Amino acid sequence: MTRQQLIDQIKQKKSFLCVGLDTDLDKIPEFLKQYPDPVFEFNKRIIDATKDLCVAYKPNSAFYESYGVKGLQSLIDTWQYLPKETLNIIDAKRGDIGNTSDKYARAFFDETASGMSFDAITVTPYMGNDSVTPYLKYEGKWVIILALTSSVGSKDFQYLNTGDDYLYEAVIKKANTWAGADRIMYVVGATKSTEFTNIRKYAPDNFLLVPGVGAQGGSLEDVCQYGITKDCGLLVNASRSIIYASNGEDFADAAREEAKSLQKQMAVELEKAGII
Numbered sequence: 001m002t003r004q005q006l007i008d009q010i011k012q013k014k015s016f017l018c019v020g021l022d023t024d025l026d027k028i029p030e031f032l033k034q035y036p037d038p039v040f041e042f043n044k045r046i047i048d049a050t051k052d053l054c055v056a057y058k059p060n061s062a063f064y065e066s067y068g069v070k071g072l073q074s075l076i077d078t079w080q081y082l083p084k085e086t087l088n089i090i091d092a093k094r095g096d097i098g099n100t101s102d103k104y105a106r107a108f109f110d111e112t113a114s115g116m117s118f119d120a121i122t123v124t125p126y127m128g129n130d131s132v133t134p135y136l137k138y139e140g141k142w143v144i145i146l147a148l149t150s151s152v153g154s155k156d157f158q159y160l161n162t163g164d165d166y167l168y169e170a171v172i173k174k175a176n177t178w179a180g181a182d183r184i185m186y187v188v189g190a191t192k193s194t195e196f197t198n199i200r201k202y203a204p205d206n207f208l209l210v211p212g213v214g215a216q217g218g219s220l221e222d223v224c225q226y227g228i229t230k231d232c233g234l235l236v237n238a239s240r241s242i243i244y245a246s247n248g249e250d251f252a253d254a255a256r257e258e259a260k261s262l263q264k265q266m267a268v269e270l271e272k273a274g275i276i
């Protein structure tokens, strides 16, 4: 998916919501356990209930890998079911030497090899250039680099002073030399909203994937105040607060309500910024 297609979708849906598919067998409604693949059944219903309200989906690979072969099949089936118009992100947070990154890229981007071809992947920048560039060999695919994460532990490394910059600033500066804002996004946690003004100095045009709204307590309003650009430039993710809004038979309706509430706030922010 191109940057322009993403922007068009944001304007059309009045939304920059990413629904996180962190699907956990221990948290999904009991009645789904009668289906051959409860995880896929859950995802299918969540997707049906939210696809007109969001512009992206983000299955987190850990939730699927943790069920072994069955989980991988659920992930493949989920990828196949995802709408073609949404930006479909695999949250894998991979990072390894080039030779190995080639294989990870193939696993998540090459449908003929693995049965999946996501539009974007989250990667960790710690191992540098050769660990990230293999993903960029795939035309039209996006790399989403961890910059300033929502986690408490973000202070351990990301705020280390490297001389002129914090490490997370140095990461953005360096990654900007690998590809432009049409191929690279950065992860910035919603819990770090006051840092967005600073982030925009280094990444004025890049889309930012912003997790941490909802269950982690980040504020959508603050994120927009400091992070929104003329093209929006934000994809705000919520996982648990949407998909586990209820664990009864009404779970998909409850997820829709939760997604709708975020979409409405996003429409207000897009109007405020003069984007729609």
Ligand SMILES: O=C(O)c1cc(=O)[nH]c(=O)n1[C@@H]1O[C@H](COP(=O)(O)O)[C@@H](O)[C@H]1O
Residues within 6 Å of the ligand: 020, 022, 060, 091, 122, 148, 149, 150, 151, 187, 188, 189, 211, 212, 213, 214, 215, 216, 237, 238, 239, 240, 241
């Ligand atoms: O890369 C991510 O998506 C990510 C980065 C980050 O800094 N913090 C973060 O929470 N995430 C992911 O975003 C999702 C947040 O889920 P909820 O807290 O349930 O909305 C999880 O899949 C996390 O792994």
